[in-house]
Amino acid sequence: AQTVTQSQPEMSVQEAETVTLSCTYDTSESDYYLFWYKQPPSRQMILVIRQEAYKQQNATENRFSVNFQKAAKSFSLKISDSQLGDAAMYFCAYRSAYGSGLGKLTFGQGTILTVHP
Amino acid sequence: ETGVTQSPTHLIKTRGQQVTLRCSSQSGHNTVSWYQQALGQGPQFIFQYYREEENGRGNFPPRFSGLQFPNYSSELNVNALELDDSALYLCASSSSGSKSSYNEQFFGPGTRLTVL
Numbered sequence: 001a002q003t004v005t006q007s008q009p010e011m012s013v014q015e016a017e018t019v020t021l022s023c024t025y026d027t028s029e030s031d032y033y034l035f036w037y038k039q040p041p042s043r044q045m046i047l048v049i050r051q052e053a054y055k056q057q058n059a060t061e062n063r064f065s066v067n068f069q070k071a072a073k074s075f076s077l078k079i080s081d082s083q084l085g086d087a088a089m090y091f092c093a094y095r096s097a098y099g100s101g102l103g104k105l106t107f108g109q110g111t112i113l114t115v116h117p
Numbered sequence: 118e119t120g121v122t123q124s125p126t127h128l129i130k131t132r133g134q135q136v137t138l139r140c141s142s143q144s145g146h147n148t149v150s151w152y153q154q155a156l157g158q159g160p161q162f163i164f165q166y167y168r169e170e171e172n173g174r175g176n177f178p179p180r181f182s183g184l185q186f187p188n189y190s191s192e193l194n195v196n197a198l199e200l201d202d203s204a205l206y207l208c209a210s211s212s213s214g215s216k217s218s219y220n221e222q223f224f225g226p227g228t229r230l231t232v233l
Contacts, residue, residue, distance in 0.1 A: 004159075043205060045160070045224035091159050103150055103211065104173055105222065107159030 002027045002094050006108035013082045014116050020067075021077045021111050023092030031097040034068065035105070036077045040088040048090070051075065053097075079113075087115045121210050121225035129231045130198050138193045138228045140208035148172075148213050149191040150222065151183060154205040166191055167213055195230075203232045 003026045013019035025034070036048040051059045051068050058066050063083075067076045079086055092108040122141045130136050142149055148167045152160035162175035166185035180196040189210070195202055209222040 043227045045207060045209075047221075093159075103148060103165045103167075103222070104162045104175070105150075105152075105160070105209075106162070109159050110157075 002029070002032075002096070002106050004092050004094050004106050004108040006092055006111050008111045009109070010112045010114070012114040012116060013079070015082055015084060017082055018078060018080045019082055019113065021079075021090055021092075021113070023075045023077070023108055025073050025075065025092070025094050027073070027094065027096075029096055029098065033095045033097065034066075034075045035093040035095065036064070036066070036075075037091045037093060037107075038086075038088045039091065039110075045091075049077070082115050084115050084117060087113055089113075121208060121223050123206075123208055123225040123228050125228060126226070127229045127231075129233065131233050132198055132200060134198050135194065135196045136198060136230060138195075138206050138208075138230070140191045140193070140210075140225055142189045142191070142210035143223050146210035146212045146223070147189050148211045149185055149189065150209045150211070151191070151193050152207040152209065153177070153202075154207060154227070156204070160207055163193070198232045200232050203230060205229050 005024050032053045034051045038046045038048050049059050049061045049064050063080045065078045089110045089112050091110050093105045121143050124139045150165040151163040154160040163177050164174040165172050169185045182194045184192045205227045207227045209224045211222045
C-alpha cells in the first residue's frame, strides 16, 4: 500500500516571500501521479499542481513549482511571492497509474500554511 | 458548466441512526469518488463509482455503501452511525476514458456530519 507523509504540521511565511512544503511517499510502483491540493477554510479542495512520475521535468504553475525527486520519493511544493490568499491547508496526494488504483487519491496529513502581511 | 455540488451542507445525527449524503457530478463526468476527512486530517478514500457500479473501495466497513444514478449523481449511505463517523465527507467527480483523464478530480464543498 502507498503512504504519503507530510512532516510539517504548520508553516508560516511573510507575504511576498518564498516557502517550501515537504512531502515524502512510499510506493513500489514505477508509474504514478503526485498532486498538491489546497483546502481553504471554505473546505473546497482545489488542485494546485500535478506531476507525472515518468516526466523528469518538474511541474510549474505560475507561482507554484515542485521539486520531484523520484529516487528519494520526495515531492516538495515551492510557493514564490506568497500572497494572503495562499493561506490554507495543503495536502500532498498520490494516485496510482494502474488497475483498481485509478481514481483513488492517497493523501498526506496536511500542512497548515499561514501567510503574514 | 456547473461544478460538483453536495447536500446537505451540515448534518447532525445520533449514534445508531442512518444517513444519506448526496453528490451531483460536474457536467460531463461519469465517475464519482467519496472521501472521509476527520478534523485536522487528510481525506481517506471510501469508494469510487463508475457507470453505476462500485469500482474500488478503501478500508471502510460494509455499513458504508453507495449508489450512482444514470445521470452520474451519487449517494453515500452510512448505517449504524458511530461517534467516529463524525467528519467532513467529500465527493469528487472525474471523467474516465484514459489513464490521464483520471487526473482531474473536481471536489465538492463537502458535507459536515456530526454524530452525537
